[in-house]
C-alpha cells in the first residue's frame with residue numbers, strides 16, 4: 227500500500243486529503259485526512275471524484291492553435307515550442323504597437339498553486355498593470371477593503387469562538403467542507419450561530435437566530451447592529467478609546483441616519499430581532515464574522531466589508547482569542563507577493579491601470595497608499611492577501627478591450643479562469659475578447675472562454691504536481707501536496723508557461739528556476755527545508771501565533787488605529803463613513819428580483835459540467851421560485867422558463883421551493899453545456915443577466931451587484947423556444 231498526502235484544489239477551501247493505492251492498482255483512492263488539526267476528514271464528492279473530472283476524454287492534452295475564425299471551434303495540434311514562439315512574437319508586436327499596458331491577464335488563482343506569483347512577475351517585468359482576477363468578486367476585494375479599516379484582513383478563530391455570524395454564507399457538506407466542519411465543531415462545543423439570509427438555508431436551519439434580511443441589505447443591517455451596540459453601550463470602551471479613530475462621528479452617523487425603524491424598513495427584519503441578534507453578538511465573550519462573498523457582490527460592498535471590521539473592532543474581537551486573528555505573512559515560505567516584483571513596475575505604469583481613479587480600492591492606487599503602513603506593521607510593501615493586491619477593475623478593463631478607450635488593449639491571457647462567465651455583463655466580455663489580436667488560455671478543457679482563444683495550452687492538475695498551499699497571506703497554515711501521477715501527454719503547469727514566455731522575451735534572468743519544484747525549494751528557504759523535506763515532514767503546518775500584536779506595532783492604517791471613519795476614502799473623495807445604498811428596484815417590465823448564488827454541491831463555479839457522475843444529479847440549470855410566484859407567472863416545475871433582466875435573457879428549468887421568499891428568484895452561477903456545439907454559452911450564464919452600469923456597481927471598488935437585480939420570468943414550451951441570441955449583432 228502506497229500513501230501520499232495531497233491538498234485538493236478543485237475548489238478554493240483546500241481540504242487536506244490522504245491518497246492510498248494498493249500494489250495492484252493504478253489509481254489512488256482519495257479520502258479526507260482524519261488527523262487534520264483543523265478539519266478532520268474533510269472531503270466532498272468533487273474531491274472524491276477527482277479522477278472522473280480530470281481523466282476525462284474532453285481534457286486538452288496538446289497545445290491547440292486556432293485555424294478557423296475566432297470561436298469557430300477549428301483547431302490544429304501544435305508543439306509547445308511552436309506555440310510559445312508564436313505567442314512571444316505576437317505579444318511583442320502588441321507591446322511594440324500599443325505599449326505593455328495593452329496586455330490584460332486574468333487569472334483564477336484557486337487552482338493555480340504552480341502560478342506562485344509568476345503571472346504578476348511577468349506582467350511587472352513587461353510593464354503591464356492590467357491584471358484582473360475573479361477574486362475581485364470574492365475574497366480578493368475583501369482583503370483590499372479591510373485595509374481601509376484595520377490595515378489587514380483578519381482570519382476567524384473558529385476553534386475558540388463563542389459566537390459565529392454568517393452573513394448569507396452557507397458552507398455545507400458539499401460546499402467548503404473544511405469551513406463547514408470547523409463551524410459544526412464550534413457549535414458542538416456550544417458556540418452560538420447567527421445567520422442572516424433571505425431564505426432558510428442549511429446554516430439558517432441550525433442557527434440560534436435567523437434574520438431573514440432582504441436581498442442586498444446587509445450593510446444596512448450592520449449599521450443597525452452598530453446602532454444597538456453603541457446605544458446600549460455594549461462596545462469595548464477601552465479598545466475604542468485607545469485604538470480607534472472616528473467613534474463620535476460614527477455614533478452620530480448611525481443614530482441620525484440608521485435608527486432601528488429605518489434599518490427595519492430597509493432590511494425587512496423587525497426591530498426586536500435586530501436588537502436580539504446584535505446583543506447576542508456583542509455580549510458573547512468572543513465572536514467571529516467570517517468573511518462572506520455575499521457582501522463582496524453588492525452595490526454597498528465596500529461599506530459592508532468595512533462594517534464587518536468595524537463590528538469586530540468595537541466589540542474588542544480584533545486579534546483577540548476566539549475573535550478574528552491578524553495572522554500576517556507566513557514566516558516559513560517566501561510569499562507569492564514577494565516574488566511578484568511590484569516595486570519594479572514604475573508608478574507611471576501603475577497609474578495607467580484600468581479603473582485606477584474611477585474605483586480605486588483594490589487597484590494599485592490603493593496599494594500605493596498602504597505600502598508604507600503594511601511595511602511598518604507586516605514587513606512588506608506589497609502584501610497580497612488572497613491575491614487582491616493592485617488589481618485592475620473588471621468593467622473598465624473590458625470596456626477598454628472592447629472599445630479602445632482610454633487606450634487600446636490587444637492581448638488577453640486567461641490563466642485557469644473561464645473569464646467569459648466569471649464577471650458581469652458577458653456580452654461586454656465577449657465583445658472585448660472579439661476585439662483582441664491575441665488570446666491565450668491555459669486550461670484543462672475547452673470552456674466558453676477557451677473556445678474564443680488563438681492558443682489553448684494544456685494545464686496539469688493538482689493530482690499531477692508537487693505544491694504547497696500557503697494560506698494566501700491570510701491564514702498562516704501551510705498544507706502540502708505530493709504528486710500522484712505524471713501529467714498526461716503535453717500537459718504542463720503554469721510556471722512552465724511563464725518561464726517559456728519569459729525566456730523568449732528577454733526576462734530569463736528573472737525566471738531562473740528550472741521547474742516548479744525548484745521554485746518551491748527557493749520559496750521554502752525561510753523554513754530551512756527543501757520541498758521534498760517539507761513534504762516528508764509536514765502535512766499541515768500551523769505557524770506560531772501571537773494575539774494583540776497591534777499593541778506593539780499599531781494597525782497598518784495611516785493613523786495606526788482602526789479607522790471607523792476612513793481617511794483614505796475621504797482623501798479619494800468617497801464617503802468615509804459606511805452607508806447603505808439601494809440597487810435599482812423592480813418595475814412593471816421587471817417585477818421580480820433575482821440573486822446569483824446557492825452554490826451547487828456537484829460543481830465548483832463554472833467547472834465539472836462535463837462529468838457524468840456529478841451532472842447526473844443536477845442535469846440542467848435551475849431557477850428556484852416561490853410557489854405563489856410560480857402560480858402567478860404560470861410556471862410548471864421541471865419546465866423551462868426564460869428569465870430576462872435589463873441586460874439580457876437566459877433559460878433555466880423551474881424548481882418550486884418554499885425556502886425562496888416571494889418576489890425573488892435564484893439564478894445559479896456559471897452554467898454552460900460542454901455537450902452543445904456552441905457550448906450553450908449564450909443560454910444559461912448568470913453573467914448574461916448581470917448588468918455593469920454604474921447603478922449596479924459598488925462605487926469604491928467597481929464590482930458588480932449580484933444580490934437583487936430586477937427581472938421577469940416567462941414559461942417556455944421547450945428549451946429551443948426562443949430566438950437564438952446573435953452575439954455578433
Ligand SMILES: Nc1nc2c(c(=O)[nH]1)N[C@H]1C(S)=C(S)[C@@H](COP(=O)(O)OP(=O)(O)OC[C@H]3O[C@@H](n4cnc5c(=O)[nH]c(N)nc54)[C@H](O)[C@@H]3O)O[C@H]1N2
Pocket residue numbers: 333334335336337338360361363364519641642643644645647648649650668669670671673684685686687688822823830831832833895896912913916932
Ligand atoms: N458572473 C459571476 N462571476 C463570478 C461569480 C459569480 O457568482 N457570478 N463568482 C465569483 C467567485 S465567488 C469566484 S471565487 C470566482 C471564481 O473564479 P474561477 O476560480 O476562475 O472559476 P472558473 O473560471 O469558473 O473556473 C476555473 C477554470 O480553471 C480551470 N482549471 C481548474 N484547475 C486548473 C489547473 O490546475 N490549471 C489550469 N490551467 N486550469 C485549471 C477550470 O477548468 C475552469 O475552467 O468567480 C467570481 N466570478
Ligand SMILES: Nc1nc2c(c(=O)[nH]1)N[C@H]1C(S)=C(S)[C@@H](COP(=O)(O)OP(=O)(O)OC[C@H]3O[C@@H](n4cnc5c(=O)[nH]c(N)nc54)[C@H](O)[C@@H]3O)O[C@H]1N2
Pocket residue numbers: 237238364393394395396397400401402422423424425427439440441442443444518519520821822823824825826827828829830831933
Ligand atoms: N459545491 C460548491 N461549493 C462552493 C463553491 C461552488 O462553486 N460549489 N464555490 C465556493 C466559493 S468560491 C465561494 S465564494 C463560496 C460561496 O458560498 P456561500 O457564501 O455559501 O454562497 P452561496 O451558496 O451562493 O449563498 C449563500 C446564501 O446567501 C443567501 N443570500 C443571497 N443573497 C443574499 C443577500 O443579499 N444577503 C444575505 N445575507 N444572504 C443572501 C442565499 O440565500 C444562500 O443561502 O462557496 C464555495 N463553495
Ligand code: SF4
Pocket residue numbers: 234235236237238239240241268269270271272273274400401402403404830
Ligand atoms: S470542499 Fe471538496 S472540492 Fe473543495 S477542497 Fe474540499 S474536497 Fe476539494
Ligand SMILES: [Mo]
Pocket residue numbers: 363364365519
Ligand atoms: Mo468565491
